[in-house]
Amino acid sequence: MSLWHIAWRYLWNRKLTTVLTILSVALGVGLIVSVLTLREETQRRFEQEGQAFDLVVGAKGNPLQLVLSTVYFLDVPTGNIKKDMLEALRGMEDVEGAFPVAMGDTFRGFRIVGTTLDLMRFAPGGQQPYALAEGRYWERSMEAVLGAQAAEESGLRVGDTFKSTHGFVQMPGAEVHDEVYTVVGILARSGTPNDRAIFCGIGSVWDLHTHYDDADGDAPGDHHPEDEVTAVLVKLASPALRFEYRDKINRNYNAMAAIPVQEIQKLYDQLLGTAKAVLLAIGYLVVVISAVSILIGLYMSILQRRRDLAIMRALGATRGEIFGSVLIEAFWVTLLGIAAGQVLGMTVCAALGHYLTQRLGFHLSAIVWSPDLVSALSAVLLMGMVAGILPAWQAYRTDVARDLAEP
Amino acid sequence: MVTLSNVTRRLGPGVVFQCLAFHAEPGARVALWGPSGCGKSTLLNLISGLLRPHAGAIVVDGVDIAKLSEAQLDGFRGERFGFIFQTFNLLAPFTALQNVMIGMRFADVVPAREWRDRAVAMLKRVGLEHRLHARPATLSVGERQRVAIARALVNRPRVIAADEPTGSLDPKAAAAVMDLLLELCEEEKVTLLLVTHDRTIADRLPEMFSCHDLVKEAAT
Numbered sequence: 001m002s003l004w005h006i007a008w009r010y011l012w013n014r015k016l017t018t019v020l021t022i023l024s025v026a027l028g029v030g031l032i033v034s035v036l037t038l039r040e041e042t043q044r045r046f047e048q049e050g051q052a053f054d055l056v057v058g059a060k061g062n063p064l065q066l067v068l069s070t071v072y073f074l075d076v077p078t079g080n081i082k083k084d085m086l087e088a089l090r091g092m093e094d095v096e097g098a099f100p101v102a103m104g105d106t107f108r109g110f111r112i113v114g115t116t117l118d119l120m121r122f123a124p125g126g127q128q129p130y131a132l133a134e135g136r137y138w139e140r141s142m143e144a145v146l147g148a149q150a151a152e153e154s155g156l157r158v159g160d161t162f163k164s165t166h167g168f169v170q171m172p173g174a175e176v177h178d179e180v181y182t183v184v185g186i187l188a189r190s191g192t193p194n195d196r197a198i199f200c201g202i203g204s205v206w207d208l209h210t211h212y213d214d215a216d217g218d219a220p221g222d223h224h225p226e227d228e229v230t231a232v233l234v235k236l237a238s239p240a241l242r243f244e245y246r247d248k249i250n251r252n253y254n255a256m257a258a259i260p261v262q263e264i265q266k267l268y269d270q271l272l273g274t275a276k277a278v279l280l281a282i283g284y285l286v287v288v289i290s291a292v293s294i295l296i297g298l299y300m301s302i303l304q305r306r307r308d309l310a311i312m313r314a315l316g317a318t319r320g321e322i323f324g325s326v327l328i329e330a331f332w333v334t335l336l337g338i339a340a341g342q343v344l345g346m347t348v349c350a351a352l353g354h355y356l357t358q359r360l361g362f363h364l365s366a367i368v369w370s371p372d373l374v375s376a377l378s379a380v381l382l383m384g385m386v387a388g389i390l391p392a393w394q395a396y397r398t399d400v401a402r403d404l405a406e407p
Numbered sequence: 408m409v410t411l412s413n414v415t416r417r418l419g420p421g422v423v424f425q426c427l428a429f430h431a432e433p434g435a436r437v438a439l440w441g442p443s444g445c446g447k448s449t450l451l452n453l454i455s456g457l458l459r460p461h462a463g464a465i466v467v468d469g470v471d472i473a474k475l476s477e478a479q480l481d482g483f484r485g486e487r488f489g490f491i492f493q494t495f496n497l498l499a500p501f502t503a504l505q506n507v508m509i510g511m512r513f514a515d516v517v518p519a520r521e522w523r524d525r526a527v528a529m530l531k532r533v534g535l536e537h538r539l540h541a542r543p544a545t546l547s548v549g550e551r552q553r554v555a556i557a558r559a560l561v562n563r564p565r566v567i568a569a570d571e572p573t574g575s576l577d578p579k580a581a582a583a584v585m586d587l588l589l590e591l592c593e594e595e596k597v598t599l600l601l602v603t604h605d606r607t608i609a610d611r612l613p614e615m616f617s618c619h620d621l622v623k624e625a626a627t
Contacts, residue, residue: 001505001508001509001511001512001519001522002512006509006512009500009501009505010500012500013499013500307496308498308499311496311498312498312509312513313481314455314457314484314490314496315485315490315509315510315513315514315558316481316482316484316485316486316513316514316515317481317485317513318478318481318482319477319478319481321513400457401452401457401458404457404492404496405448
């Protein structure tokens with residue numbers, strides 16, 4: 001029969017009000033949890049993927065666009081660069097790996113990435129994002145290896161064939177190439193953008209676009225796709241060399257180098273940082289409204305049970321115990337609201353995580369205890385307790401004899 | 408056991424309550440009788456520390472409670488007094504057993520491990536062993552008052568302050584509650600101060616004081 005139990009009984013005695021107050025706290029907390037978790041998780045996963053390569057070298061333009069298009073397969077590439085750049089990069093002292101990528105086509109929205117087998121053997125940080133689940137890697141032109149998500153959604157199996165569509169945006173009437181790709185392998189699910197890509201030898205892309213360019217009426221010899229790549233993914237001997245090499249390439253070559261992690265951080269800080277601040281502000285506003293509803297709910301409850309408080313005082317309860325028991329009620333409501341909000345937030349994150357897996361190929365965790373989240377939940381708990389102070393003070397000031405005498 | 412001398416309390420603008428002298432021996436069973444509004448409940452509240460006097464001395468069990476601090480008075484009240492009210496004043500969210508245990512929770516004179524056993528024993532003593540887990544709303548008025556009596560006596564207080572304990576009961580239930588109360592006070596050697604406007608109830612106690620003889624409410 002502790003004060004905790006007594007406070008709990010009084011809350012349970014007015015279930016509807018209590019549940020509604022808990023729900024209002026849960027809504028605010030759910031919003032805060034969702035925003036913080038999604039923000040932390042997407043940034044963590046973006047950065048994790050970005051860490052795989054120290055630099056991306058592509059055509060001059062927007063560095064973020066270059067990074068998004070070649071590392072995350074999200075945006076349209078900035079253009080092509082001469083293959084000489086690849087050779088130049090491979091000749092640089094601190095370049096441990098330079099992997100060319102050529103893009104131009106898609107199949108049902110999944111990007112077809114032409115590259116070399118070196119990239120398939122690339123294992124950044126001990127991870128194996130290009131490991132095969134079945135089949136083999138390509139050995140000749142027009143053989144393709146599907147990412148896990150691409151295989152699952154397209155229904156293609158090893159041995160099946162498909163035709164690619166020209167361009168990055170799916171639209172009715174888009175040009176479909178006559179050439180047929182054969183699926184020779186499927187990658188194991190890696191929880192990375194690779195899951196949503198289709199890989200093939202870079203020669204396949206060159207071959208196909210030579211024909212395409214011919215069909216387009218270009219005179220043979222005017223345009224030689226085999227002389228170009230969309231970008232080169234670069235692994236340096238040390239991440240500390242990123243800035244030095246970026247500046248060197250940007251200064252000395254007709255190409256643009258971008259650091260994937262830096263571009264993603266800029267994206268989050270400048271653009272998504274504002275969105276996060278707005279959503280968090282809404283979340284905190286809901287929590288403040290919830291805190292006011294805790295205050296009103298408890299205050300009304302105290303007015304209705306002044307006699308009960310007077311009885312407790314007559315039985316020997318001190319003013320401190322009465323104050324504490326009301327504060328504990330505020331604590332219970334806030335704590336349960338936080339717990340329910342956490343569940344709500346996790347559900348939202350799981351649902352959005354599923355969407356982002358489909359959209360980006362990222363697998364996001366719905367439960368992330370970041371320092372920001374812990375601080376936010378502590379702030380909510382504090383707000384709930386502060387909301388309990390006025391009703392607790394009202395209870396503290398109970399006039400025992402008067403309240404016992406009231407009918 | 409209980410002694411009042413020259414106690415005054417201002418009740419409102421221009422109205423003063425006065426009790427020049429009152430005394431009850433240990434184990435006495437005293438009726439404070441008078442019509443409604445004569446000040447007998449105020450007197451009981453002063454004796455039990457629910458109200459504080461503005462002047463005078465109220466000595467209970469050798470302690471002048473007028474000189475105790477707020478916290479000391481809370482402890483003293485929980486330890487030495489048991490209360491029975493006209494409207495029972497049970498706590499609605501709790502069962503009969505829990506209501507009796509709460510009496511021990513706040514008085515803090517019985518070790519926590521004994522609360523349950525002692526509450527059960529007390530409820531058995533008042534004939535409610537079959538209603539331990541009933542909520543006040545499901546009890547009859549007579550049963551509610553018996554729970555209140557169990558709660559008042561469970562800490563083995565020195566004084567029972569009973570304010571119109573039969574005021575909400577029909578005559579038969581009132582008689583039964585009075586029988587039980589007097590029997591238990593006799594058993595426990597507790598001083599009983601009982602406020603009533605009902606002369607037949609007052610006549611059942613060995614000692615009776617008329618409110619008019621004890622109390623003066625005067626305009627200043």
